[in-house]
Amino acid sequence: MSETVIGGSRAAAPARSSSSRGAWLRTSLALVVCIGLVGVAYLLHDAAGYGAKASFSLLIGAALGVTFARGRFCFFCILRDWIEKRDSTGMFAILAALAVGGIGYAVVFGAFLPNAFSGRLPPDAHIGPVSWVLLVAGLAFGVGMSLSGACISGHLYRLGEGYSRAPFALVGAAVGFGLGFFTWQSVYLGAIRSAPVAWLPATFGYGGALALHLAVLVIFGIILLRYLPSSKNLSTNLTPHESHTTGSLTPLRARRGDGGEVNLGNSTSDTDESERLTLASLASTVFRQRWNPLVTGAIVGLLGMVAYLRVEPLGVTSQLGSLSRTALDNAGLLADRLNGLDTFAGCATQVVQTITENGWLIGGLVLGSFAVSLLANRFQISALTFKSALTALGGGVLMGWGSMLALGCTVGTLLSGISAFALSGWVFAAAVIIGVWASLRLKLHS
Amino acid sequence: MVRIKWLVTLLALLVLVLGAASISAQDTAPEVLVTADWLEENLDNPNVRIIEVSVNPGVYERGHIPGAVNFVWHTDFVDPVQRDIVSGERFQELLRAAGINDDTTVVLYGDTNNWFAAWGIWIFNIYGLTDARLLDGGRVKWEADGRALATDAATFEAGNVTIGEANADLRALKDEVLSVVLGETAGQLVDIRGAAEYNGEIFAPEGVQELAVRAGHIPGAVNVPWGQNVREDGTFKPVEELRALYAGVGIDGSQPIITYCRIGERAALTWFVLHKLLGYEVALYDGSWTEWGNSVGVPVNNPAGTVWGGQ
Numbered sequence: 001m002s003e004t005v006i007g008g009s010r011a012a013a014p015a016r017s018s019s020s021r022g023a024w025l026r027t028s029l030a031l032v033v034c035i036g037l038v039g040v041a042y043l044l045h046d047a048a049g050y051g052a053k054a055s056f057s058l059l060i061g062a063a064l065g066v067t068f069a070r071g072r073f074c075f076f077c078i079l080r081d082w083i084e085k086r087d088s089t090g091m092f093a094i095l096a097a098l099a100v101g102g103i104g105y106a107v108v109f110g111a112f113l114p115n116a117f118s119g120r121l122p123p124d125a126h127i128g129p130v131s132w133v134l135l136v137a138g139l140a141f142g143v144g145m146s147l148s149g150a151c152i153s154g155h156l157y158r159l160g161e162g163y164s165r166a167p168f169a170l171v172g173a174a175v176g177f178g179l180g181f182f183t184w185q186s187v188y189l190g191a192i193r194s195a196p197v198a199w200l201p202a203t204f205g206y207g208g209a210l211a212l213h214l215a216v217l218v219i220f221g222i223i224l225l226r227y228l229p230s231s232k233n234l235s236t237n238l239t240p241h242e243s244h245t246t247g248s249l250t251p252l253r254a255r256r257g258d259g260g261e262v263n264l265g266n267s268t269s270d271t272d273e274s275e276r277l278t279l280a281s282l283a284s285t286v287f288r289q290r291w292n293p294l295v296t297g298a299i300v301g302l303l304g305m306v307a308y309l310r311v312e313p314l315g316v317t318s319q320l321g322s323l324s325r326t327a328l329d330n331a332g333l334l335a336d337r338l339n340g341l342d343t344f345a346g347c348a349t350q351v352v353q354t355i356t357e358n359g360w361l362i363g364g365l366v367l368g369s370f371a372v373s374l375l376a377n378r379f380q381i382s383a384l385t386f387k388s389a390l391t392a393l394g395g396g397v398l399m400g401w402g403s404m405l406a407l408g409c410t411v412g413t414l415l416s417g418i419s420a421f422a423l424s425g426w427v428f429a430a431a432v433i434i435g436v437w438a439s440l441r442l443k444l445h446s
Numbered sequence: 447m448v449r450i451k452w453l454v455t456l457l458a459l460l461v462l463v464l465g466a467a468s469i470s471a472q473d474t475a476p477e478v479l480v481t482a483d484w485l486e487e488n489l490d491n492p493n494v495r496i497i498e499v500s501v502n503p504g505v506y507e508r509g510h511i512p513g514a515v516n517f518v519w520h521t522d523f524v525d526p527v528q529r530d531i532v533s534g535e536r537f538q539e540l541l542r543a544a545g546i547n548d549d550t551t552v553v554l555y556g557d558t559n560n561w562f563a564a565w566g567i568w569i570f571n572i573y574g575l576t577d578a579r580l581l582d583g584g585r586v587k588w589e590a591d592g593r594a595l596a597t598d599a600a601t602f603e604a605g606n607v608t609i610g611e612a613n614a615d616l617r618a619l620k621d622e623v624l625s626v627v628l629g630e631t632a633g634q635l636v637d638i639r640g641a642a643e644y645n646g647e648i649f650a651p652e653g654v655q656e657l658a659v660r661a662g663h664i665p666g667a668v669n670v671p672w673g674q675n676v677r678e679d680g681t682f683k684p685v686e687e688l689r690a691l692y693a694g695v696g697i698d699g700s701q702p703i704i705t706y707c708r709i710g711e712r713a714a715l716t717w718f719v720l721h722k723l724l725g726y727e728v729a730l731y732d733g734s735w736t737e738w739g740n741s742v743g744v745p746v747n748n749p750a751g752t753v754w755g756g757q
Contacts, residue, residue: 111597112507123504309597310508337655 023377030374033367037062049354053311057357060307061364062371064314065157067303069369070286070376071296073097074154075410076145079436080445088227089293095217095224096297097304101419102213104305106206109420116201116209124345126313126416128407128424129195133187138428141402141409142435146445148172148395149388151410152403153316155396156362160369162381163241165392170320172396177317177324177349179397180404181334187405188339197344198423209421241382287376304419311357313420315412317403319359321349324400346407478567478722479682480553480579482588489513495550495602499523499566500557500585509595511555511581511588515544516599519562519711523569531617531732534573538609541575545602555581555588559672559680565714567722568730572617574610580718583681590679616721618704618729620737620744626704627665627745634697635667636705638716639735643708644669646748649739650708657709658739662748664706668695672712675719685723692720699726706731706738 037058044055067073071093078090105125113122121127128134145151148169150158155173159166184192200209307314328334329351342348347358355363373379403409406428408417414432417425439445488494489512496514498506506516517523522540523532532540546552552570556563563580570578581588589595626633642648646662663669674691677683683691689698697703703720707713710732721728731738738744 111599114599114601123507312504 026374026377026379030371033371033374037364037367037371044360053357054355054360057307057311058360058364060303060311060314061361062368063364064153064300064303064361065160065365065368065370066372067291067296067299068153068157068365069161069372069378071291071293071299073296073300074158075151075414075432076149076154076436079145079433080440082224082227083437083440086227087229088224089229091224091227092221093293093297093300095221096294097300097415098297098418099214099217100298100301101304101415102210102217102301102421104301105308105419105421106210108305108309109201109206116205119202121197121199121202121345122420124312125308125420125422126315126346126408126412126425127197127199127420127422128344128346128413128417129192129197130424130427131191131195133191133195133405134424134427135431137402137405138431139402139435139438140398141406141428142432142437143439143444144176144395144398144400144402144435145410145432146395146436146439147398148392149445152320152399153365153409153411156316156365157369160366160371160379161241161373162379164382164384165388168389168392169396169399172393172398173317173400173403174320174324174396176397176400176402177321177404178328178334178400180321180401181325181328181338183401183405184338184341185335188341193340196423200421200423213418213421241380287372300415301419304416307361308416308420313412313416314361315347315358315408315416316362316365317400317409317412318347318349319356319362320400321347321404322352322356322358325349326351326353344407347403347409347412348407349404477577478579478718479582481582482591482593485511485553485581486593493550495544495546495552496581497544497552497554497563497566498556498585499554499563501562502557505557505585507597507599509597511585512594512596513600514555515602517544517566519565523562523566529733531569531572534609534612537569537573538607541607541609542605543602544605546605546607548607550605550607552578553581554578555584557585559586559676559715560584561672561712561715564718565711568616568714568717572612574613575607580722583679586680615727616717616729618706618731620731620733620741622729623664623704623706623731623733623738624744631702633702633704635664635731636692636697636703636713636716636720637663637667637669638672638705638707638713639663639669640671641669643735646750646752648752649754654708657736659754660739660746660748661750661752661754662739662746663735664738665745665747667706667747668697670695670697670716672707672715675715682719682723688719689724692724697726699724703728704731705729706734708735710734710736 041055041058044050044058045052047054072078072090073093075094078094081087081089082091109116109122109125113120141151145154148155149165150163150169152170152173155163155166155169159170200212203209204212304314325334329336350356370379399409403412406413406424408414408428410432413428414425418429419425485494485496489496496511497517498510498514499517499519500506501519506514510516517540520526523537524530525532552575554560554563554566554570556566560580560583563584567578567580570576583590622631623635625631626635637644640651643651643661644663644667649656649658649661670692675682675688682688692698697720699720703726705713705716705720705728710730713730713732713734717728717730720726739746
C-alpha cells in the first residue's frame, strides 16, 4: 500500500503526482463533509421540531466518530487483541473511558441529584435491571460481535472507513431488535419486572461509589499491565481493515523516521529531541498515528459526560431499535405497549416517524469517522465474500437481540451504564467478555 | 451641541416615563402571575421561592431557573398508591424541605405550557397557600428570551410553612359533577381537550395511551381547548380577551364552573385562567375523562359515536 499522509511531511515517493492528486481529492471531500456537518448542526438548531439538542447530538456524534476511528475504539478488536494476541493496549482505552466517565458522571450527578440516598434515580441515566436475561443478552452480544467483526458502535464508525460488512451487521441488528421485542414480552413478567435496578451510589454515596469504581479499574489496570507488548513489536504498516482484522498492529505506531516511540508501559523517549512539536509532527500525531489509548479513552469518557449533561447518556442503538419497532408497529405485528419497557432508562425505543436525537448522533458518528479516515488516508472499501456478509448479518441479529434485552449495547449499557455506577453495566460487560472469549475459542470469527 | 444634549435629555425622560408606565401597568395585573423580568429581578430575593414542575424527566436537571427547586408531578403532587392528590402532611413536609416559610412568595413554572405548574398552583390553593404565582409563559418563554439557566440543584434550610385544611370548593368529585349534569346543582362544565377528543372521534390524543373505554364528553360541557388561553409565545392572553372568549361560549362566572381534561392536570391551566385571572368560582374535576369515561352508568355525550373495541 502506498502511503500518503495528508498534511504530513513524508508522502511516499513513488507515484507522487497521482497520490498528491488523490490527497487533494480526499482532503476536499473531507472538508465538504465537515462543512456539511457543521452546516446541518447550525440549521437544526433553529429547525422546528429539532432544536439545540438535535444539533448538539450531531456534533457529539461527529466527535465520537473521529475519536473512535483515530483511536480504533472498537470493543471487539480491543478484546480480541487482548484475548488472542495477548496485547492489552486497547483495554487501557476502555479503562480510561470508564475512569473519566465515572468522574464526569459523579460531577453531573452531584448537580442533578444532590442526595444519592433519596430513593430516586438520576434522570435517564442507564441504570438497568440485573437478571439472568441481562447475562444471556450480554453473551449473545459478545458472540454477535465476534461473528460480525465488531460491536454496533464499531460497525458504525467502521462504516465510515469503508468496512463492507458493516451494513450487513447493522441490518442484522435491526432485525435482531425486532426479535428482541417478542422475547422481551415473554420474559418481562418472569424475570425483568422483579429484577433489582442496582445503583451503587444509593448504597455507597457518590464518594464511595466513585472510589470503588476507580479502585476496580485500577485493579483491572494492574492485571492488564502484564499483557502490554514490548516496544520491539511495535508498528507495521497495514491498511485499515488489516489492522482491524489481524490484530497485529500495535496501536501506538512508532513515529516512522524520527525514532521516537510512545509506549504505555515503558516510554523511551521522554527526553528525545524529536519530541519537539512541529506542524508536521502535530499533523502526524492527529491524522497519521493511531491515537494514544489513554487519550482516546479520556476523550470518550468526557464526551459521555458532556452528552449526559446536555442531552442524554451516550448510546447508539435507540434509533436503530426505534426503526424496528416502528416497522413492526406499522405492520401491526407488535403490541402497542411493551410490558414495562417504558419504565426503564436505557437506549429507549419508541414508535417514531422522525429522526431522534440518537439518529443525529449516529449520523454524526458515521460521517465524522468518514471525514477523518479520508484525511488519514484510511478509507478503503474492504473485500466482501458471501460468507463474510452472511456472518456479519447473523452476528448483527445476535447483537440486536442482545442489546434490545440489555437496553443498550457496549456504548449504552457498558460505557454509559458503568460510568453511571450501574451494576447492570458491569454484569453486561462480564457477559460480553465471556461471549467474545468463547467465540474466539470456538474460532467463530474466522 | 446644546440642542443635542437637550434632545438626549428629553429622550431619556421619555424612556423613563414609558418605563414607569409599563411598570405601573404590571402592578395592576393580577398578583397571581409574574413576568420573566420580575422573576429575574427577584432571583436573589430570599422571600421568593421558585419551583419547577415539568412533565418531562431530566428537563429540570439539565438547566433550570437559578435557585429553583424541582417538584415531580407524578410523585410529589399526588398520592402514588391511591388515586388522589398529595396528603396535606406530606405536602407540608415537601414545602418545608424546599425552605418555604409562611411568608414566602412561591413562583411555579414548567415545561410544555405550564400545564403541570398550573396543576401545582391548584394544589397550593387547595391547601390554603394562595400566594402561589405562575411564571407567565413558563419555561418555554424563559428559554426563548435567552435568560440564564443553572444546573446545580438548590438546597435550602428547612422552612416553617404550615398548610391549612384542604379546600374542597376548588375540587370537584365525580358525584358533584354528576349532580351538575343531572341539573340538581347549578354549574357549567368546560372540557379543555382537543375537539376530536371532545367529539368522541378518538379516545386519547395521538401517541397517548387510551385510558378510557368510552369516547365523547360529559353532557353539557362546552369545549374550549386549553391552547385558546395563551398566545403564540405561551403567555396568557389579556384578561379582557379571555373574559370575552369564555363569555362567547356562555361561561361568564354567573354560575360555578367545573373544568376537566383527560387525566386531570391540563385542566388546571383553564382553572387558573377562570379562577385566578377572571375571579370566577371554579373547581377542577381531577378525575376527568379517565374517570368519567370508565364509570359505569354515568351519562356520556358521544357525537361521533365511536365504539370502543370497534363497531
